[in-house]
Amino acid sequence: MNQATTIFTIQKLLLSLLIFLLFWSCQQNTTDEGAEQTSSEPSGQPNFVIIFADDLGYGDLGVYGHPTIKTPHLDQMAREGQKWTNFYVGASVCTPSRAALLTGRLPVRNGMSSNKSRVLFPNSLHGLPEGEITLAEQLKKAGYATAAIGKWHLGHREQYLPTNNGFDLYFGIPYSNDMDRVTDKNYWEFADSIPTDYYNVPLMRNTEIIERPADQNTITKRYTEEAIGFIKEHKEEPFFVYLAHNLPHIPLFASEEFLGKSERGLYGDVVEEIDHGVGQILATLKEQGLAENTIVVFTSDNGPWLSFKTHGGSAGLLRAGKGTTWEGGMREPCIFWAPDRIKPAVITGLGTTMDLFTTFSTMAGVAIPDDRVMDGVDLTATLFHKEPSPREAVLYYRGPELYAVRLGDYKAHYFTQGEYGMFGGKEAHATPVLYNLSVDPSEQYDVAEQHPEIIEQINAYVKEHRSNLVVGEDQLADRE
C-alpha cells in the first residue's frame, strides 16, 4: 500500500464516520418522546381501544387532581394526548351507561333504563335488544377484529352476551362484581380483605363459564393481559378492544403486586393497578408499531359510589356521585391518545361516551345508521385538529326520566335527587335550578333568576328533543 492509498483509505474512513454521525444526529432528533411518528392524518382504518373503568370519580386520577392516588401512566397519556374536562356518560349507573357507549344512543330509546330497576341483576330476564347496533357490530362491517374484555352488564343470557353483539371474543364477568353475594356479613366487616368466594360472580370466555367464583384478586391483571394478547394477535388487521374493567366498583380487589402499595388505601391500590395496565397497553402499542394508528380512550361508566365511603372514589370539585344527575354522577375523566395524530391539548368542549360510536364509525368509514335516532356527534375534528367540539348539549337522564339538561355553559335541573342507595327524595323544580358550569363547576350558585332567557332556550331544546323521542320498552324490569 503506497502513501496515496493509505491517505485515501483514511479519507474514506473519515467520510464513513462523518456519514454515520450525520445519520445518528438526525435520528437523535426524531426519537424524542412523543414524536415517534410524523403523519398527522389517519392512514387507513385506525384501531380502537376503549378502556372503561367502573365507578371511578372525576377526581380520582393524578392529572385530574387527586393528591395521593398515583397514576403516572394516565398522567403521561393525558400529556401526550387530549385531556377532556367536560366529558359525560349516558347514565349515572352501570347498565344504561354501558348501553349508551356501545349503541351511541340514550338508554331511554332502547329500554336500557327503567324506573323499576336501575340496572340488570343476575335474575334479570333481558338485555340489550337484538335490534340495537353495537359499536362492535358497526366496526365488523369494516372488517375489524373485536374483543369485549371485562364487565358486560347488558344481559347475561346467551343471546345478550358480547359474542352475540358483534364481538369475536368475550372474556369477563357478565354483571357487577358485587352481585351473586353469598355472605350475610355487613360489607365493612370484611371489606378490606374479602375472601374471593364471598361473591359467586362467574368469569366467562365467550358463552362459557370458565371460573366461578371469578378470582377477583387477579382479574384486573388478567383483563390487561387478555387485551395485550388480543392486540398482538390481531396487529395485522384493524381491531377494536373494549376493555371494561369491573373495578374500582366495590368489592375492591388488587393483585399482590399492588395490594397495600397505594397511599390512598385499597381503593388507591385498585386504581393504581388499572393505571399500570394502561401503561402496559400503551407500551405494547408502541412496541408493536401500532401507536400511530390506534386511538385509545380512557374513561369510566359513572361517578364514584360515595356511600361506600373510603371504598368509593372522589368526584373532585364536582357535586355528588354515582346514581345522581349532579355533575359528580355523570362527568368523568376522559383521555384520548394516539401519538402525533391526536393533538395534545386540554379540551373543555363537551363530549359524551355516545360520541365514540359516531366518531369511531366515521374514522373507520362505516355509515352511521339512518333508520334510528342517534345521540352521538363526530369528535374527529376536535381530536385531530383541536377544532371546537360540535356537541352543544348534554342530557342527564335518571332511569327513563329527564332530570337535567346542559346547553353550552348552562345546566338546568328540572328534578334533583340524592344518591343511588341513599336517602333523599326526588324534588321537582317548577323553575329549574340553573348553574353556569364553566364558572360554577360545583353547582353551588343558582342563576335562574338572572337568566330566564337561558331557561327558555333549554326548555325549547327539551321540547325539540322530546319531539322525536320514542321511549323503548323497559328491558330491565323483568326478573325471574
Added chain:
Amino acid sequence: MNQATTIFTIQKLLLSLLIFLLFWSCQQNTTDEGAEQTSSEPSGQPNFVIIFADDLGYGDLGVYGHPTIKTPHLDQMAREGQKWTNFYVGASVCTPSRAALLTGRLPVRNGMSSNKSRVLFPNSLHGLPEGEITLAEQLKKAGYATAAIGKWHLGHREQYLPTNNGFDLYFGIPYSNDMDRVTDKNYWEFADSIPTDYYNVPLMRNTEIIERPADQNTITKRYTEEAIGFIKEHKEEPFFVYLAHNLPHIPLFASEEFLGKSERGLYGDVVEEIDHGVGQILATLKEQGLAENTIVVFTSDNGPWLSFKTHGGSAGLLRAGKGTTWEGGMREPCIFWAPDRIKPAVITGLGTTMDLFTTFSTMAGVAIPDDRVMDGVDLTATLFHKEPSPREAVLYYRGPELYAVRLGDYKAHYFTQGEYGMFGGKEAHATPVLYNLSVDPSEQYDVAEQHPEIIEQINAYVKEHRSNLVVGEDQLADRE
C-alpha cells in the same frame, strides 16, 4: 503547496468537521426540552424566585384538576418540576401566612397572629417585629440581591416595609387590595367591573407611594414586568425575588388582554393572567441562561375565599376554604422548578412554606438562626434527589390557637370552626376528630374510635411542641 500538504489540509478540515459534528451531536442530546443542563448538583449559590398567589384554592390550576381554568404554564412547570400535593401554609389568612413564609416560623411565636384581629388593616400600628429575621435578610448575608414585588401585608408603616426587612427593592401594595374601600355599595353591585377608584389602596416603590389608588387592572402585569426587570438586572449576582401577587384575592381585576377570556369568568381571567406571568418569568430564566441555577416555587398564601362565591376559588376535593383549619384553608398547590436540578415528580410528602426559609438558606450556604425556635425543615434532598420529605407534622393554627395537627397520614382536630367571615361557632372536641388524610383527603370519615393510639401520638407531639412555645406579643391587635 505540494500534494502531501494538500492531503494534510484536507485531513485537518475533515477532522475539524468531525469534532464540530461530535460537539453538535452532543449538544442536540442535551437541548431536549427540560434537559438544557447536565449538572444535577447546585453550582454555587442558586437564585430563588417565590411566586405567591393570594387566596388561590387547591383546585384552581389545570394540573390540580380545575376543568375550565387554563394554566398551561403552571401545568408545564409541574411537568418539568415537582408537583407537591401535601404542601401547607403557616396560617389560613394573609398576614400570618406571609409572616410564616418569610420568617420560617409559626406566626404564634412572633406575634403575627392574634385573637383580636385576623390580619393587619390600614389603621394597624405594628407589623413584623424588628428582631425577626426574614428570608431576604438571611440571603443578604450571602450577598443576594433581593426584591419584594407585590403585596406585603406585614406592616405598612415605614419601619415595617420590605426595604427595612432585607429587601433592596419594594414595588407593590402594602396590604390587601380590598382595604381602603371608598364605596358603600354592596360588593356584588359592581363586582364584575370595578372602577379602580373604589379602593384607595396605594402602590409603593420602596418607601414612597407612587400611585393612589393603585391601578389594579394592570397590577398583575406590572408585577411580572418588575420581576423580569429585576432578574435581568441582577443576573450576574445571586438574587431572590419574592413576587407576591395580590390577586386572585377580591376585588378581581385583569388587564385587557385577559379580561373576559377565561371560561371560568373573571376569577379565571385573573388566574390565567398570573399563569401567563409565570410563563414569562420561566421563559426569561431560560433565555438568560439562568434556568439551571434558579429555584422557582409557586404557591399561595391560603385557600379560596368561598363566601365570595364565583369570585372565590375552589379547594377541589378538599374541605372548606380560607380562614379555616380544614384542608381547604391551608393546603395549597405547590410547584418547584429548576430544570435538570429539581427532579420531576409528584411529591406526596409533607411540606410547608416555612420550609422555604430553611431550604433556601441551606442551599445558599447561610446558617439557620440558632437563637430561636425555627419551624422549617430542609427539603433539599427531596427536591434534588426525590428522597422522602423529612417533615413529619403540620400544625394548624387559627390565630394564636392550635386547632389541629397532622402527624404523617393522620390529622386530629381539637377544634373545628366555619369559615372566616361566615357563621359557625368554634366547636371543641374532647376526643379529637381524626381523619386519615391520605385515604380520606376530604375529611369525611372520623376514625378516632378505631385509632386511640394515633391520638395519643398526636397528643404527645402537641405536648412536645408546647414545651418550647413562647407566644409572641400580639402585633395585630393595636389600631389607630
